[in-house]
Structures are given as structure tokens and as C-alpha cells.
Amino acid sequence: MEWFKKKKETNSEKKVKIPEGLWVKCDNCKEIIYKKEIENNLKVCPKCEYHFRIVARERINQLVDEGSFREIDSNLVTTDPLKFEDTKPYKIRIQENIKAHQINDAFIYGTASIYKRQVVIGVMDFSFMGGSMGSVVGEKIARAAELSLKERLPLVTVSASGGARMQEGMFSLMQMAKVSASVARLKEAGILYISILADPTFGGVTASFAMLGDVIIAEPKSLIGFAGPRVIEQTIKQQLPPDFQRAEFLLEHGMIDMIVERKLLKETIYKIIQYLMPLQSPY
Amino acid sequence: MPYYLDFEKPIEDIENKIRGLKDSSGEEARGKELRQLEKKAKDTIERIYLNLTPWQKSQIARHPERPYTLDYINLILKDFVEFHGDRRFGDDPSIVGGIGLLDDKSVMVIGHQKGRGTKERIYRNFGQPHPEGYRKALRLMKLAERFKIPVITFIDTPGAYPGIGAEERGQAEAIATNLMEMSLLKTPIVSIVIGEGGSGGALALSVADRLCMLEHSTYSVISPEGCAAILWKKSGGLSVDDFSMAANSLKLTAQDLKSFGIIDDIIPEPLGGAHRDPELTAERIKEYIKTTLEHLMKKDVTGLVEDRYRKLRGIGAFKEIS
Numbered sequence: 001m002e003w004f005k006k007k008k009e010t011n012s013e014k015k016v017k018i019p020e021g022l023w024v025k026c027d028n029c030k031e032i033i034y035k036k037e038i039e040n041n042l043k044v045c046p047k048c049e050y051h052f053r054i055v056a057r058e059r060i061n062q063l064v065d066e067g068s069f070r071e072i073d074s075n076l077v078t079t080d081p082l083k084f085e086d087t088k089p090y091k092i093r094i095q096e097n098i099k100a101h102q103i104n105d106a107f108i109y110g111t112a113s114i115y116k117r118q119v120v121i122g123v124m125d126f127s128f129m130g131g132s133m134g135s136v137v138g139e140k141i142a143r144a145a146e147l148s149l150k151e152r153l154p155l156v157t158v159s160a161s162g163g164a165r166m167q168e169g170m171f172s173l174m175q176m177a178k179v180s181a182s183v184a185r186l187k188e189a190g191i192l193y194i195s196i197l198a199d200p201t202f203g204g205v206t207a208s209f210a211m212l213g214d215v216i217i218a219e220p221k222s223l224i225g226f227a228g229p230r231v232i233e234q235t236i237k238q239q240l241p242p243d244f245q246r247a248e249f250l251l252e253h254g255m256i257d258m259i260v261e262r263k264l265l266k267e268t269i270y271k272i273i274q275y276l277m278p279l280q281s282p283y
Numbered sequence: 284m285p286y287y288l289d290f291e292k293p294i295e296d297i298e299n300k301i302r303g304l305k306d307s308s309g310e311e312a313r314g315k316e317l318r319q320l321e322k323k324a325k326d327t328i329e330r331i332y333l334n335l336t337p338w339q340k341s342q343i344a345r346h347p348e349r350p351y352t353l354d355y356i357n358l359i360l361k362d363f364v365e366f367h368g369d370r371r372f373g374d375d376p377s378i379v380g381g382i383g384l385l386d387d388k389s390v391m392v393i394g395h396q397k398g399r400g401t402k403e404r405i406y407r408n409f410g411q412p413h414p415e416g417y418r419k420a421l422r423l424m425k426l427a428e429r430f431k432i433p434v435i436t437f438i439d440t441p442g443a444y445p446g447i448g449a450e451e452r453g454q455a456e457a458i459a460t461n462l463m464e465m466s467l468l469k470t471p472i473v474s475i476v477i478g479e480g481g482s483g484g485a486l487a488l489s490v491a492d493r494l495c496m497l498e499h500s501t502y503s504v505i506s507p508e509g510c511a512a513i514l515w516k517k518s519g520g521l522s523v524d525d526f527s528m529a530a531n532s533l534k535l536t537a538q539d540l541k542s543f544g545i546i547d548d549i550i551p552e553p554l555g556g557a558h559r560d561p562e563l564t565a566e567r568i569k570e571y572i573k574t575t576l577e578h579l580m581k582k583d584v585t586g587l588v589e590d591r592y593r594k595l596r597g598i599g600a601f602k603e604i605s
Contacts, residue, residue, distance in 0.1 A: 081543065081600035082534050086514040104604075135599035142596060164483075164504050166513065169533050170545050173482060173504040174598040177490045180459060181466035181595050188467070204504075206455035207443075207483045212463055226455040226483075227445030235445045245450060253451050 026050055028221075042262045051219050051262055053199060055101070056108045056125035059158050063266050064112035064121060071110040073143060076136045078105065082169050090167040093129070101128050105136035106161070109144040111153070115270045117279075120148045123158040124205070126198075131161035133205055134168040138175025141209055145182035145193075154192040154273045155183070159210040162228075163203020176208035183212050192277040194269055197224050197247070197256065215272055216256040217265070218247035224256075288342050290331060294555075297324040328555040335499065337530035337539075338523075341507055343499045344479045345441075348558040350565070351410075352379055352394030352437040355477065358565035359572070360384055360392065366423055368415075372452060375416030377408045377440070378488075380423040382432070385572065391427035393420045393488060394437030397478075410479075411444035414457035417487050421461050428470045433576050436488045438476040441506065443484030458487040465490035466595065469588060471579035473572055475550070476500040476537070477557070492591050493575050495548035496537035497564070499556055502546070503535035545598060 024035050028050035038045060042062055043052040054062070060069050077094070084090040098104055106129055109122030122144040124131045133141075141157070148155040164172040186193050195213025197206075199222035207226055210216075218224060225245040233240060243249045250256045260268045287295040301320050304313055335343070343349070356363050360383035368374040380393035398407035420436075427434050443454055465472060474491035480502030496502060505513075510529040511521050540546045550567050553560035579587065 075604050076601050077604050079600045079602050082532065084532055086532070135601045139599045139601055166505050166510055166533075168600065169504050169535065170502060170540055170543070171598065171600050173486055173502075174545060174595070176459075176483060176486060177462050177466065178595045178598055180462035181490070181592050184463040184466050185592075187463075204483055207458040207487075208462055209459070211453075211456045211459040225450050226443065226458070227450065232445045232447065232450070236447065240447065244447070253453070255453050255456060 056123040059123045069112040084167040106131045107137040107140045119154045121156045124160050126160040132165035134165035134172045141179040142182040156194045158196040159201045160198040161205040176204045179209045218256050222247045293327050338527040340499050344501045350561040352396050359569045369418035373415045375413050377412040378416035389432045392435045395440040410440045413449045414452045414454050417457040433471040436474045438485045439478035440481045440484045442481035461487040469584045494546045498552040501535040503533050
């Protein structure tokens with residue numbers, strides 16, 4: 001029976017050898033797709049066009065010229081002003097997130113070029129505590145806007161966030177006012193601000209800088225709103241319409257300028273910048 | 284009969300006795316007993332109100348007899364002309380606003396409005412505004428700016444309303460626009476939290492040159508109940524202990540927020556809270572507004588707006604690591 005035994009072993013060995021995560025199930029159409037295929041397609045499902053959530057660095061790579069991104073203020077961290085503790089201390093939660101995601105908070109920003117046009121770009125990272133906005137995120141957005149103002153460079157932000165960060169209490173809420181005041185100054189100075197909304201964007205982020213773009217673009221099917229769907233359902237005690245708070249719903253209600261697929265995003269941003277804020281006035 | 288919160292039970296017991304005594308014919312001996320009881324009531328109120336927990340303050344901030352915006356408007360202003368509507372969709376009764384006289388000077392007063400009694404509470408949507416409310420508020424602020432009149436806002440809301448219509452008409456955009464426009468408004472803004480400061484819905488009226496709170500009011504990024512629900516996802520439902528713990532963690536009291544430098548001042552309430560003496564509370568608010576405006580109206584507008592920005596810009600708790 002030696003041969004039989006051996007065969008069994010090879011079989012199980014073969015199973016183990018299959019690298020994990022080679023295949024992924026699309027959250028939308030439930031198709032099993034070869035992971036590489038999705039990655040080569042900007043993390044968009046080739047079958048149903050579903051846009052997977054992507055982390056901040058992936059987003060930046062997709063939007064700017066290769067190697068042009070210079071990150072600024074990557075070393076800012078929260079000081080945990082409330083000494084907040086729930087199932088675990090906020091301090092520990094932050095450390096774990098920093099370790100797991102190799103990023104010091106839920107927003108990164110810097111200068112970069114888009115088809116050689118210089119911009120200031122800032123991107124939220126939903127994987128870091130749900131992309132929530134606390135002191136660090138607020139401070140970085142304000143600094144990004146101030147840099148735009150100083151250098152007269154267009155500002156581009158990409159949002160993906162659950163809203164204000166509960167663990168920093170009122171410090172988080174006040175970041176909404178702070179970042180709104182910062183982008184307000186761009187408008188007065190005639191500097192273009194493009195806000196891109198990715199899945200999901202809610203609460204204090206939508207209700208501050210994300211909805212203040214001169215031009216607002218959303219990715220297809222992204223969930224965007226002020227109150228979360230569950231909160232609304234509990235409040236009004238009825239079921240929500242099927243496309244409620246999707247990008248398409250916002251477009252229909254006049255809340256955003258356009259819905260743009262991921263593969264056309266860079267090109268679209270570039271065009272808007274070149275047309276609205278050309279380096280030399282054509283007039 | 285006044286309304287008592289659960290932790291006010293000892294006060295209720297004494298005050299019931301007092302009422303009982305007063306109802307019976309007043310004799311000399313009763314007079315003495317009455318005085319003793321009244322002293323005891325005062326001591327009890329003092330003992331309870333000097334040691335309030337954040338959760339107890341959250342309850343006082345929502346006390347059904349606590350004065351609301353229109354109560355203060357009536358007590359503080361000599362005259363008041365209310366304005367309505369956002370000129371786009373509708374009028375939101377959850378936010379009231381208009382022009383009035385503070386002594387002999389014009390002020391624009393805008394505030395969240397809760398209702399008293401079932402009918403009015405529903406009419407005011409429990410003080411939870413729709414986008415129209417925020418847009419009306421901004422319209423009135425712009426009006427004040429044009430006529431160089433200062434803006435006073437009263438903050439008292441559980442939060443902006445989470446509903447289908449509110450989302451359809453851009454709740455987030457309405458709030459965001461207020462934050463932006465208020466940061467640029469070329470006239471002084473003084474905001475006073477009189478009850479509940481509920482998250483973004485409160486913030487949308489409180490980007491100000493001076494932000495102050497009544498002693499027992501609260502201001503928070505999320506309600507203690509909401510915070511508890513997110514943090515301690517329990518199957519058996521949440522208890523008062525959970526809310527209490529969440530209220531402690533959130534640091535939502537006027538005293539905590541003053542120590543963080545997030546608010547500028549605290550207006551002390553009469554013993555036992557604003558609802559026990561609305562007139563005295565209104566008097567103190569009026570004094571605060573008058574002294575604050577005297578100072579702010581002297582500033583040149585550019586400096587005023589710049590200082591407002593610096594104030595907002597300075598809020599944050601972060602550090603650089605190497």
C-alpha cells in the first residue's frame with residue numbers, strides 16, 4: 001500500500017502549495033476572479049466593473065505620474081487627547097493600525113504631477129480606522145490646502161471615510177470646521193480644488209471638505225452621504241430605496257458633477273485642471 | 284408639577300413636602316418647618332448639582348423644561364422679528380432666526396429650536412434640522428454681514444436629521460457650506476451652547492469668534508447612546524451604565540472642553556440648572572453677549588476673520604515623531 005500512501009501525501013502537499021489569495025470573489029457579482037486580473041485592472045472587477053476599495057498609496061499610484069509623489073508630514077501622529085478607551089485603549093488601537101497598514105494615520109498628502117502638471121494631492125485611507133478624521137487627518141488636510149495656496153497649485157483630494165473619529169471627541173468635530181476654513185481660502189485665491197469621493201464617504205468628511213470641491217467627482221456605485229443608511233433606517237423605520245446614497249443617486253439629485261470610472265480618473269482630473277486653471281491664461 | 288430627572292429624586296421628595304405644606308393653611312409652626320425644608324432642598328440641589336457626572340449633564344442638557352432658543356430670545360431681546368425660509372425649498376422650524384434689539388442695538392439671532400409638548404416637538408422635528416434650516420441660517424448670516432450686524436447663535440440639537448429627504452437635498456453639503464462660509468463671514472459671530480451640542484448639526488451654527496457653553500450643556504462628536512452602540516456591540520441591549528461610560532469617555536462637558544481650549548468661556552447656571560431660573564440664566568447670557576460684542580465690534584473685519592481662522596487652525600492634538 002506504499003504507493004497509495006505516497007499519492008495521498010502529494011495530493012495534500014499540492015493543496016497547500018496553492019498560494020493563498022490567488023483568487024478573489026467580487027463583492028458585487030460574486031464571480032471568482034483571478035487576483036492578478038483585478039490588480040491589472042486598477043482593482044476594478046473585469047466582469048461587472050465593480051470598483052474595489054483601494055488603500056491610499058494604491059490610489060496615489062493610479063492618479064499621479066510614476067515616481068512623482070513626494071509625501072509631506074508623514075510623521076504626524078495623534079496624542080490621544082481624551083485618553084480614550086473602549087474595548088481597548090485608543091493608543092493601542094492606533095499603534096496596531098500603524099503597524100498593520102504602514103501609515104501613521106488615515107490620510108497622506110504631498111506634491112505630485114499629473115501628466116506633468118504639478119498638484120497637491122491628499123488621499124484618505126479607509127483601511128486605517130475606517131478613514132476617520134481626527135486631529136492628524138484634519139491637520140494634514142489643512143496643511144495640504146495651505147501648501148496649495150502658497151504654491152498656487154491645484155488641490156486634489158480623494159475621500160473614503162466613515163466620518164469624524166469618535167475616539168478624539170470634540171477635537172475630531174472641530175477638524176471639520178478647520179478643514180472647511182482651509183479650503184475656503186483656496187476659493188478666495190482662485191485656486192482649483194477637485195474633490196473625489198470614493199466608496200464609502202460619510203459623516204463629518206462629507207459634511208466638510210469632501211463636499212466643498214469646486215468640482216466633485218465620484219466613483220461608480222460609491223456610497224456617499226451624511227448619515228449612515230442604518231441610522232436612517234432606524235430613525236424613519238422604513239426601508240431605503242435601492243440606489244439610495246449611491247453615486248448615481250447623488251448625481252441625479254445634483255450633489256456631484258460627474259461619475260467617473262477609475263481608469264478615466266487621472267485623465268479627467270488633468271483635463272479639468274488644464275481647462276479651468278491653465279498655466280497661462282488664454283485670454 | 285415640575286419634571287424631575289431620576290437622579291433628582293431626593294430633590295423631588297423634599298419639594299413635594301414643601302408643596303404639601305404650602306397647600307395646607309400656613310401657621311407659625313409650619314412656617315418654621317417650611318424654612319427648614321427649603322434650606323434642605325437648597326442643600327440637596329447643591330450637593331447633587333455640584334457633583335454631576337457627564338451622563339447626568341447630558342440629561343440636564345436635554346431636560347424637557349430647559350429653556351430653548353425662543354425662550355432666551357424673548358427674555359434677552361427687546362424686540363424680535365423672525366425671518367423664514369431658505370428661498371430654495373422650504374422653511375425649517377427646527378432652526379429659527381431673525382433680527383432683534385439687544386438693548387438698543389441690532390443683532391441677528393439664529394438657533395436650533397426644540398418643541399415643548401408632543402405636537403410642537405413633532406413640528407420642530409425634535410430640534411433636528413433639514414438642509415433648509417442650515418441654508419436659512421446662512422442666508423440670515425449673509426444678511427447680517429451686509430448690514431454689519433453681529434450674529435448670535437444658540438446651539439441646542441441632538442444632531443442634523445438623518446432622513447431620506449435630508450440626504451436628497453444635501454444635508455452634508457448644507458453643513459459643509461455653513462462651515463466654510465462662517466469661517467469667512469465679515470461680521471462677529473458669538474455662539475452659545477444652551478443645551479445639546481449634537482455633532483455636525485450643532486457645528487454648522489457654531490463656527491464663531493467666541494464659542495461658549497452654559498455650565499451644564501454638552502457638546503459632542505456623537506451622543507453617548509450612539510457612542511455606546513458603536514463601541515459595545517451588545518446582544519442584550521445597552522444599559523444606563525454603558526451610556527454613562529460613553530459620556531465619561533467622550534469628554535463632552537463644558538468644563539472638559541474649556542480645559543482643552545475648544546470653547547472660550549462657560550456661563551454659570553443658577554443653582555439646580557437653567558430650568559430652575561430661566562430669567563437669571565437669560566440675564567447672564569445677555570451680559571456675556573454684551574461684553575463679548577463690545578470687544579469684537581471694535582476689531583477691524585480683516586483681523587476678525589483672520590483671528591477666527593487662527594483659532595480654528597490651532598485646534599488639534601498631534602505630534603511629530605522621528
